[in-house]
Amino acid sequence: MSHYLPLAALLSLLSQANALVRPDGVGRLPALGWNTWNAFACDIDDSKIMTAAEEAINLGLKDAGYQYINIDDCWSVQSGRDPNTQRMIPDPVKFPNGISGVASEIHGLGLKLGIYSSAGTVTCAGYPASLGYEKIDAESFAEWGVDYLKYDNCGVPASWNDQYTHCVPDNTNGARLPNGTCPDITNPAPPGYDWSTSRTAHRYGAMRDALLSVNRTILYSLCEWGQADAKEWANATGNSWRTTGDITPDWSRIAEIANENSFLMNYVDFWSHPDPDMLEVGNGDLTIEENRAHFALWAAMKSPLIIGTPLDSIREEHVAILKNKHLLSFHQDPVIGRPAYPYKWGYNPDWTFDPVHPAEYWSGPSSTLGGTLVLMFNFEESAKNRTAVWSEIPELRGSAGNHTGYHVTDAWTDKDLGCVKGEYSKTLQSHDVAALVVGKSC
Ligand SMILES: *[C@@H]1O[C@H](CO)[C@@H](O)[C@H](O)[C@H]1NC(C)=O
Ligand SMILES: *[C@@H]1O[C@H](CO)[C@@H](O)[C@H](O)[C@H]1NC(C)=O
Ligand SMILES: *[C@@H]1O[C@H](CO)[C@@H](O)[C@H](O)[C@H]1NC(C)=O
Ligand SMILES: *[C@@H]1O[C@H](CO)[C@@H](O)[C@H](O)[C@H]1NC(C)=O
Ligand SMILES: *[C@@H]1O[C@H](CO)[C@@H](O)[C@H](O)[C@H]1NC(C)=O
Secondary structure (H helix, E strand, O other), X not given: OOOOOOHHHHHHHHHOOOOOOOHHHOOOOXXXXXXXXXXXXXXXXXXXXXXXXXXXXXXXXXXXXOOEEXXXXXXXXXXXXXXXXXXXXXXXXXXXXXXXXXXXXXXXXXXXXXEEEEOOOEOOOOOEOOOOOHHHHHHHHHHHOOOEXXXXXXXXXXXXXXXXXXXXXXXXXXXXXXXXXXXXXOOOOOXXXXXXXXXXXXXXXXXXXXXXXXXXXXXXXXXXXXXXXXXXXHHHOOOEEEOOOOOOOOHHHHHHHHHHHHOOHHHOXXXXXXXXXXXXXXXXXXXXXXXXXXXHXXXXXXXXXXXXXXXXXXXXXXXXXXXXXXXXXXXXXXXXXXXXXXXXXXXXXXXXXOOOOOOOEEEEEEOOXXXXXXXXXXXXXXXXEEEEEHHHOHHHOOOOOOOXXXXXXXXXXXXXXXXXXXXXXXXXXXXXXXXXXXXXXX
């Protein structure tokens, strides 16, 4: 047997050398969980969190792998910290048993608890935040039994503003043109500027160091909206990092975010997870097709999958989407860290940046599915046919041969489609997705 690692394994070790590797595999795979914000915003309390945890179990979401129950903004006393200890104080009305009380109940159910703060002086809703108090807050979180920290980007004092502005091709983060350029930025960084030296990177690095110094493994979820070119340093800072401004339960916003995030697939691997924001499945007036397409995109991109809808009133068809065993199996692959990539844009020429029509044809290898996940989307406004042509799909051609037939399973219906020769076509309603598990040749 050779002493040498295969080249691919060596390259993948090198490329993860700067990633934030945590004990017990925490952060190695993209997180699965639930969060209060998209469901309840600031209107939260102990009982809503316990209801979510109990429903996660009743609905089979825990068995499907969802494990984090996360408290977002508005959990602490708003008027300030404890004057003696300088600690944040859990709101005694919302959380009569403190955060530690919630944590022990959540742990008793075999789930994990997440909390929220911001790398500024106040959170987005105006509650105390952690800039300058990183160590104290990390110690509180660890002592309370917290397992996950979402760290937002509000309340940043002017003295902490970055010297330069990075173009996030996102209309919530300043002007941008439909082609993803930011013509209005007046102070772009000089070529070769190292964004890991930016004040933003330092704000987020300070909390990483604080979390690493406490005696508890707390998954670190950066929420700095892709600013300061996060993709160049965030995998060394946190376990996942937001790439855009906030999601809303509107198809146009979901498509826009998916388009932006789709260009970051080279940054996805074990320990390294760009985050296009939490799920809106079950929210707003998204159609069933849009709910499906949203979930399939997020799963294929190996984004954190954090549910954001009230679980005591969620519809059965939305639960079924969130529990899709094929997509979750692809997402949680313990052997292959890379996500699916677009192999063809479809509606547009390849590599087109289009907030309305993201790439439509995606594929990725899976050790757990025993084959290739293939997705086809219809981002147009009316029903269209889409065709997956086996010879166009990178995983199905090349040195392994160009077989004409493959065993195919429909990932939504779990139906065995038999031996499919050459290609597979499907009529898709507006904003729908076909999800295929393409297995052995036949
Ligand atoms: C983006 O669009 C603007 C305005 O139409 C144009 O000036 C610019 O060259 C385009 N940039 C790219 C990279 O396509
Ligand atoms: C760290 O936590 C573990 C588990 O809670 C405990 O057994 C251990 O004593 C702690 N170590 C220190 C240094 O506090
Ligand atoms: C992680 O970040 C480093 C730079 O810090 C980069 O070299 C590496 O390619 C990144 N890995 C992934 C998977 O994005
Ligand atoms: C899809 O293809 C079928 C078979 O070729 C055709 O009958 C149908 O009209 C097409 N549907 C759309 C929406 O183009
Ligand atoms: C399969 O097809 C691709 C693309 O046409 C070609 O590059 C490759 O050499 C083929 N592989 C075999 C084993 O024939």
